[in-house]
Amino acid sequence: MNKKVLRYLVFILLAAVILSIPGVMPNNYYRGLANLSLIYVIVALGLNFIYGYTGYISFAQAAFFGIGAYTTALLGVDHHISFWLALPLSGIMASLFGVLIGIPSLKLTGHYLAMATIGFGIIVQMLMQNWTSFTHGATGVGNIPGISLGGFTISSASQYYYFLLFFVVLSILVTWSIEHSNLGRSFKAVREDEIAAATSGINLTFTKVFSFALSAFFAGIAGGLYASMSAYISPDTFSFDQSIVFFTMVLIGGAGTMLGPVIGAILLTFVPELLRFMKEYYMALFGIGIVLIMIFIPQGIVNVFAKDGQFAEWITAKRTARVESPQKDL
Amino acid sequence: MIQLLISGLAMGSIYALVALGIVVIANAVNVVNFAQGENVMLGAYVAATLTLTLHLPILAAYAISIILLALYGYIFQKVAYYPLRKKPFITVVVATIGVSMFLKNAARIVWGPQPIYFAGPFGESMIRVGGVSINAQNILIIVVTLALVVFQHFFFAKTSLGRQMQATAQDQEAATLMGIKVSRMIAFTFIYSSMLAAAAGVLLAPIFYVSADMGANLGLKAFAASIIGGFGSVPGAILGGLFLGVLEIFAAAYVSSLYKDAFAFIVLILILAFMPRGLFGEKISTKV
Amino acid sequence: MEPLLTVDAISMIFGGLRAVDSLSMNVMLGEIHSLIGPNGAGKTTVLNVISGFYKPTEGKVLFDNKLIQGSNSSTISRAGLARTFQNVRLFKELTVLENVQIGMYALVKEGIIGTVFHTPYFRKVNKASVEECMALLEMVGLKDKASLRARNMSYGQQKVLEIARALAQKPKLLLLDEPAAGLNDTETFELIKLVRQLQGKGITVLLIEHNMRLVMNLSDRITVLNFGKKIAEGNPDVIQNNEEVIQAYLGKRRAYA
Numbered sequence: 083m084n085k086k087v088l089r090y091l092v093f094i095l096l097a098a099v100i101l102s103i104p105g106v107m108p109n110n111y112y113r114g115l116a117n118l119s120l121i122y123v124i125v126a127l128g129l130n131f132i133y134g135y136t137g138y139i140s141f142a143q144a145a146f147f148g149i150g151a152y153t154t155a156l157l158g159v160d161h162h163i164s165f166w167l168a169l170p171l172s173g174i175m176a177s178l179f180g181v182l183i184g185i186p187s188l189k190l191t192g193h194y195l196a197m198a199t200i201g202f203g204i205i206v207q208m209l210m211q212n213w214t215s216f217t218h219g220a221t222g223v224g225n226i227p228g229i230s231l232g233g234f235t236i237s238s239a240s241q242y243y244y245f246l247l248f249f250v251v252l253s254i255l256v257t258w259s260i261e262h263s264n265l266g267r268s269f270k271a272v273r274e275d276e277i278a279a280a281t282s283g284i285n286l287t288f289t290k291v292f293s294f295a296l297s298a299f300f301a302g303i304a305g306g307l308y309a310s311m312s313a314y315i316s317p318d319t320f321s322f323d324q325s326i327v328f329f330t331m332v333l334i335g336g337a338g339t340m341l342g343p344v345i346g347a348i349l350l351t352f353v354p355e356l357l358r359f360m361k362e363y364y365m366a367l368f369g370i371g372i373v374l375i376m377i378f379i380p381q382g383i384v385n386v387f388a389k390d391g392q393f394a395e396w397i398t399a400k401r402t403a404r405v406e407s408p409q410k411d412l
Numbered sequence: 413m414i415q416l417l418i419s420g421l422a423m424g425s426i427y428a429l430v431a432l433g434i435v436v437i438a439n440a441v442n443v444v445n446f447a448q449g450e451n452v453m454l455g456a457y458v459a460a461t462l463t464l465t466l467h468l469p470i471l472a473a474y475a476i477s478i479i480l481l482a483l484y485g486y487i488f489q490k491v492a493y494y495p496l497r498k499k500p501f502i503t504v505v506v507a508t509i510g511v512s513m514f515l516k517n518a519a520r521i522v523w524g525p526q527p528i529y530f531a532g533p534f535g536e537s538m539i540r541v542g543g544v545s546i547n548a549q550n551i552l553i554i555v556v557t558l559a560l561v562v563f564q565h566f567f568f569a570k571t572s573l574g575r576q577m578q579a580t581a582q583d584q585e586a587a588t589l590m591g592i593k594v595s596r597m598i599a600f601t602f603i604y605s606s607m608l609a610a611a612a613g614v615l616l617a618p619i620f621y622v623s624a625d626m627g628a629n630l631g632l633k634a635f636a637a638s639i640i641g642g643f644g645s646v647p648g649a650i651l652g653g654l655f656l657g658v659l660e661i662f663a664a665a666y667v668s669s670l671y672k673d674a675f676a677f678i679v680l681i682l683i684l685a686f687m688p689r690g691l692f693g694e695k696i697s698t699k700v
Numbered sequence: 701m702e703p704l705l706t707v708d709a710i711s712m713i714f715g716g717l718r719a720v721d722s723l724s725m726n727v728m729l730g731e732i733h734s735l736i737g738p739n740g741a742g743k744t745t746v747l748n749v750i751s752g753f754y755k756p757t758e759g760k761v762l763f764d765n766k767l768i769q770g771s772n773s774s775t776i777s778r779a780g781l782a783r784t785f786q787n788v789r790l791f792k793e794l795t796v797l798e799n800v801q802i803g804m805y806a807l808v809k810e811g812i813i814g815t816v817f818h819t820p821y822f823r824k825v826n827k828a829s830v831e832e833c834m835a836l837l838e839m840v841g842l843k844d845k846a847s848l849r850a851r852n853m854s855y856g857q858q859k860v861l862e863i864a865r866a867l868a869q870k871p872k873l874l875l876l877d878e879p880a881a882g883l884n885d886t887e888t889f890e891l892i893k894l895v896r897q898l899q900g901k902g903i904t905v906l907l908i909e910h911n912m913r914l915v916m917n918l919s920d921r922i923t924v925l926n927f928g929k930k931i932a933e934g935n936p937d938v939i940q941n942n943e944e945v946i947q948a949y950l951g952k953r954r955a956y957a
Contacts, residue, residue, distance in 0.1 A: 139502060186685035192501065193444055197639045198684050200632060201677030208674045256816055263815040263822070264801070264808050267794070271802045274791035281751060283777040283806030283869060322632070326509050333506055366517035372510030377495045380503040 100247070104240035113239035117311060119351035120246040121304045124253045126331040126343035128300025131257075133329070134338035135266065136293040137273030139192070142183060142199040143328040145206040146176040146298040148320025150305025152210065155223040155315050165229045169306040176302025177295040179206075184294030188287055203325050210317035222316025229310050242311055249307060253300060257340055260296075269293055273338075334375055336382025345383055414544045416661050422550035422619070424657020425557035429612040430634035431641070431649035432564070433605040439581040439644055440601040441493065442501060446508045449631020450515035451606050455481050455613025456622045457523055460530035470533050478610040485606025489599055497598075512631070519624040527621035534618075549618045556615060560608070561650060577601055629673060636680045642690030651692065701728045703762075704873055704904050705750070705781075710759030710769070712745050712928075719745045721928040722759065727873065732895065732905045734915045737925035738948055743908045744786060746925070747875055750906075751783045752776040764872060778806045782871035784862045786878045786908075792851035796842055796861055799850050800833040803868030836864045840894065856887040863894070873904045880911045892918060916940065924948070 107113045129143045150172035157163040157171065183202045187195050211220045229236045229245065236245055260266045268289050271279040280286055309315050327350060335346025353371075357364035379386050430448055437445050455477050462473035492511050496504045534548035568574040579587045580597035588594050620626050633656060641652025656676050664672040683690065703726035712720040720742045727733045735743050749756045750763075752773035761769040768776050782803070791799050801808075808829045814822030837843045840860040845853065853861060859879060866874055876895075880888050888911065895905060895918055909915050915922065916936040924932040924939060926948040932939055939945055 189688040201680045204677050205674050212670045259818050264810050265815050267802050275789050278789035280773040282802050285774050362521050366514050369510045369514030373507045376503050376507035
């Protein structure tokens with residue numbers, strides 16, 4: 083069979099599977115889980131910019147996710163602002179905080195940067211818990227308005243699934259576009275060698291801060307979607323532990339690849355739930371699982387199939403060929 | 413004032429002990445052990461069980477707890493560090509986070525969700541010094557920490573084992589050439605670090621309730637303390653810990669007790685923004 | 701002839717050690733200028749000052765009639781000054797083509813909208829820049845390796861790839877830090893041809909090199925450094941017959957023996 087035909091067949095099959103998920107899921111609980119995994123895909127894709135492409139550690143992704151969620155929630159509940167205005171504002175608000183944490187982080191690497199982002203995340207969560215007059219405090223924000231589009235209100239879990247799927251596809255396309263652009267290459271250049279990047283004319287300050295902001299923007303948008311979908315948010319969702327989970331998603335899937343964070347986010351949403359029948363044992367097992375994965379596949383699932391990097395080479399080769407003749411992409 | 417200062421120094425001593433445990437490992441193998449806070453929790457639980465359930469004398473319980481944690485430190489490095497020793501820093505760090513998740517939740521299964529009250533050797537007794545009454549446990553914490561710091565200084569400077577560990581931390585390659593068994597020294601470093609955690613755990617237990625969650629914040633704040641002091645520096649870890657403890661108590665008393673836990677991190681970010689290598693850290697140098 | 705780069709009495713002191721001691725030199729527009737001297741003479745330090753890694757303790761650096769000392773290396777690179785490194789600094793996990801594309805970073809204006817949506821404008825700009833990069837790769841003989849990762853190139857290939865990346869910046873001045881080190885005779889010969897070709901295209905070259913045959917063959921003028929000080933300057937003939945230069949090199953050789 084022709085390779086091109088095969089690729090189209092695989093693509094159609096994959097699309098069919100993705101589109102049939104809400105029908106296949108046994109009940110609304112699992113449909114909700116599928117929706118959550120889609121939201122986490124967006125968060126993980128965002129984190130991939132700063133960690134995977136630019137090579138800087140951030141343990142604050144849950145805080146950016148939370149800032150986005152609170153922006154949409156508070157604008158909707160306290161100021162009756164429509165979701166469609168609140169959502170972009172969520173992204174912008176999160177990326178402003180991304181710039182805020184990005185600037186002091188410029189001179190920091192390794193342990194120092196890890197700790198600065200952890201500190202930022204904890205401060206944000208404490209504000210959510212304690213600044214009651216503004217954030218509604220530890221009890222969280224309820225009755226967040228849902229999403230309606232031209233008279234049609236999204237109500238069922240299945241409808242949310244397709245709605246979120248649209249955002250996931252959009253995020254993947256944007257990630258792909260950025261990866262194959264000057265900007266994406268400047269991220270990777272900073273990751274590979276900052277000194278060589280600077281002598282190539284890359285402005286390190288701009289690149290790092292922009293990467294932080296972009297990471298936060300994705301998380302903020304995901305947060306806005308999360309708030310509207312769940313109708314209720316509370317500060318304990320946006321914890322340091324959650325940041326670690328996001329980070330692990332990127333690591334397990336394969337940092338610096340496009341597919342990696344997607345796979346990682348879906349796996350880390352569903353696997354713990356599948357372990358839930360073990361009741362209180364499941365979080366402990368989850369911890370062991372993380373250790374085992376770090377020992378056996380630290381490079382991430384996507385790269386497991388790589389034999390001496392051949393698989394990755396094959397993929398990059400194909401992508402480069404596409405960049406060489408971009409008009410064929412149409 | 414004096415009371416606040418003493419309890420700040422006591423809390424700071426605990427941070428210092430935990431930070432020391434983080435720093436000795438970081439110096440030896442360039443890894444931050446995010447499970448160090450959970451080691452403290454483990455030390456406290458073991459001592460509490462020995463005393464409250466098995467009715468051992470409290471000092472025996474302390475000693476056994478420290479020995480068991482030493483054993484645990486050896487197992488931890490064998491299972492979670494040794495297989496990863498050649499992997500990048502972040503891989504090992506995430507693995508230690510995995511271990512901390514495991515310990516926290518395993519403790520919840522073994523000891524239940526209810527916090528345990530475990531009194532120290534002095535119970536609730538207070539010492540009166542010239543009109544001020546001070547919690548005896550706080551004095552104990554400060555004195556023991558001071559003793560441990562002095563002990564550590566002599567251990568690393570004067571004993572053969574200490575010197576070999578020191579040499580390993582400074583330059584593994586040179587240490588190997590000098591005939592030092594590097595992997596054994598690294599194991600000893602992990603053992604020593606866990607023992608420090610156990611000591612911090614038994615000292616802290618009477619002040620905090622013993623619970624599965626007691627380690628999480630402690631580990632992060634101790635890490636923050638070591639960064640504030642200048643990461644990798646032993647005096648930095650001690651001073652950073654004391655500074656953080658005093659700061660927290662005073663900020664909680666005079667500014668806001670709601671945000672008690674936030675001050676540590678606000679100060680941390682401010683210090684990092686202006687002094688990227690902490691108060692006592694080395695200068696950054698770029699190699700071209 | 702007018703100078704493109706003027707180094708005016710720069711000194712660089714590291715903890716009491718004068719690595720460069722009030723050095724002045726001019727690199728003229730269009731020439732191939734070599735900076736030579738025994739190991740530890742301070743050549744790379746001079747290069748690092750010019751390209752913005754070090755701020756000189758004293759003195760001025762003028763490039764294209766603008767003061768550049770103390771600017772960061774990104775700004776200096778955008779002003780038209782590109783360099784290579786003694787120990788090759790490539791983006792190892794990226795492809796050969798991507799490495800060259802990154803060299804072109806500051807010249808390609810894709811725009812944020814173009815970047816996110818890959819608009820027709822983006823595609824036009826992108827296509828043009830890829831074609832330019834491929835032409836550069838053809839010039840250094842790596843065109844057929846474009847889609848392979850940089851780390852899989854041989855040492856010689858990595859060295860010319862680094863030059864191609866520097867050329868992608870369309871520099872007025874190219875600083876080459878020991879480009880022939882580690883190359884075999886054929887590769888060195890190719891390198892000489894390449895540098896001549898660059899001069900033909902109007903690029904000024906400042907070269908640090910230990911391979912004397914290459915230096916004497918290529919250079920229009922040579923500056924000799926010893927212990928951070930300039931001891932001689934002139935064309936290859938003058939330098940080859942300069943007593944002090946011979947002493948500096950012979951003295952060095954005696955020290956090795």
